[in-house]
Amino acid sequence: MWWSALLPPDPSGTDAGAGAQARADALACAAARADATAQALALWALRFTPRVARLDEAVVMDVAASLRLFGGAAALRERVQAEATELGATRIAWAPNGLAALALARAVRMAPGALSVLAAPVDAAPLTAQLDPLPLTVLSATAPHRQTLAHIGCRTLGQLRRLPRAGLARRFDAALLHALDQLYGHAPQTPTWVRTPAVFDARLELPHRVDEAGALVFGARRLLLQLAGWLAARQAGTTAFTLHWAHDAMRSRGAGEGGQLTVRTAEPTREVEHLARLLAEHLARVTLAAPVGDLRLLADEVRPLAPRSASWLPDDAQSEGETLSNALERIAVRLGPDRVQCPVLVDDHRPEHMCRWQSAGQALPRRAGAPDADTAFGPGLPQPAFVLPQPLKLWVHQHRPLYQGELQLLLGPQRVEGGWWDRDEALGHTRHAVRDYWVAASAQAGLLWVFQTRLAEEPAWFLHGFFA
Structure with missing residues (x-):
């Protein structure tokens, strides 16, 4: 299995000066921003898989079933890293389970604002070799017992894992052993999956005040990434969305509280690049009355979006009412009747004569009583x-x-x-x-x-x- 853990910025590194109250206020604001970033990451992650969950301060997602859909593990990892960075993720790790991915992401030591991507254990070292050297702080279940464990010289996950299980069960609670088994993949994990809201309404506080409308696209793109994840989870596309902006509190009285812009598309879509280009074209004709500090994006019109077929043959849903038989007849006229052939099942028990190829214009449907696997070779024979x-x-x-x-x-x-x-x-x-x-x-x-x-x-x- 392939799990990824995405961590927002760590609010504990905030420096609010010497004042205790000022530092407490700054930490609260930083925690609120980190929680908002985690919510945005959870909504965006639905683009890749419906199995997305919040685990402590991180967002974890199971992408094992999505590797082939997104072009393989390397392509998916590169895309997740690029888009998660835009949304504010500072640490990304990969592992066979969500708890291990979170532990690896917590273990990263880096400069503030840097991004660190850890290789997945499935294509690197074994999971035990990566987890054993990590400190106990990467596993939340050890928090109530770290002081006691430190007194007996246990400071890493490997040392904890090698302690006698009977002694751990007597001295500590069962939650610690269960979490340790989940971390190393010996026990299943049952996270609570993220549920998509009924309507899309996302907000973003800009890192600095914006004076030109065209510059709002960079912040709005983060909201569009979340919109794409929400639409993917609902298997839908949008034909209209509205971007609201709020003016800075230091604005002049005549500037008003803010403005809004509605963008409409000809057909349902959830392509972020296309929506961002349309929004940029509209914002190019807007003049801001005052600097902007906050953005809000709403999906006004949402319609079901059928997935595109990978077949080169037209189907009824994508050929404007033209059926496959009609399309084959048209292709046969263009290429010649003998260049387009269809298989026809024949009422024959000899395997090499059960199917015959005939011209598409002359092919007949399967005759009643044609043999199948049970009637031709007896039930149960492979x-x-x-x-x-x-x-x-x-x-x-x-x-x-x-x-x-x-x-x-x-x-x-x-x-x-x-x-x-x-x-x-x-x-x-x-x-x-x-x-x-x-x-x-x-x-x-x-x-x-x-x-x-x-x-x-x-x-x-x-x-x-x-x-x-």
Whole structure:
């Protein structure tokens, strides 16, 4: 499994001067900003997976099922790093579970504002080798017991893991052992997944006051990333959204509290780059009455957005009402009737004659009573994934067929008989087939589909298919 942990800025590093009250106020503001950043990261992470959760101060997401969708692990990791940085993430770590990813992200020591990305243990060192040297502070469950553990010389996760479990269970609570098992992947984790709100309404406090409307795009892009995640979770797109801005508190009386701008699209979309370009074009014609300190983005109109098909063939939902059969007829006219062919199932028990290719304009639907796997070969007999165009005759040794070694017959026989009506005029005989099919095992080639002829004067063995 692939889990990522995203950490917002650490509010504990805030320096508010010598005054205790001033420092407390600054820490509270920093904590509020960190929580807002975590909420934004959780909403944005829904672009990649619906399995997103808040874990302490971090956001964790399970992207194991999304690797292929986003072009592989390297491409997904690069995209997550780039976009998470825009939203304010300062630490990113990867691990086989969420708690381990959070521990690795907490262990990073860096300069304020820097981004550190840790390699995933699945393609680096084993998880135990990465976790054992880490201090106990990376695991929240150790907080009530750190002083006691320090007295016995236990300061790292590896030292804690090597302590006798019976003694830990007697001296400490069960939550510590359970969290340790979850951290190392020995116990399952059941996080509470983030639930998408019914409406999208996100706010952003700008790091500095903005005087020009065009510069608002850089802050609005962070809100658009969250909007894209919210829309992805709802499998929808937006056709209208509104950007509100609030003027600075030191504005003049005539400036007003702020302004707003509504952007509309011709069709539902959740492409961040497209929405950002449209917003930039609109803001280029806006003049701010006063400096802006806060932004707010609302999704006004949301519509279902059907996923795009990866097939080059048109389907009914994307071809403006044109069915696949109509499209094939049009392509056949353009390329020629023999250049576009369709498979047609035939009522025949011989595997090589169950399917025939005909011109797309002449292809007939499957006839009633055409055989399927159960009627042709009996219920429960596996069918091969690959069938050879022509059966391959096998050598026989002491009545045993050979293919990269002697074959062991596992299932069968299943008798197939047919084709007495199918006459080959050129050769002057019928294609009558009487065979006994078997599922056979080869030490080198795996599972095979073989049959033995029964009409020939001397029965022979043939290889007809491979199991995937």
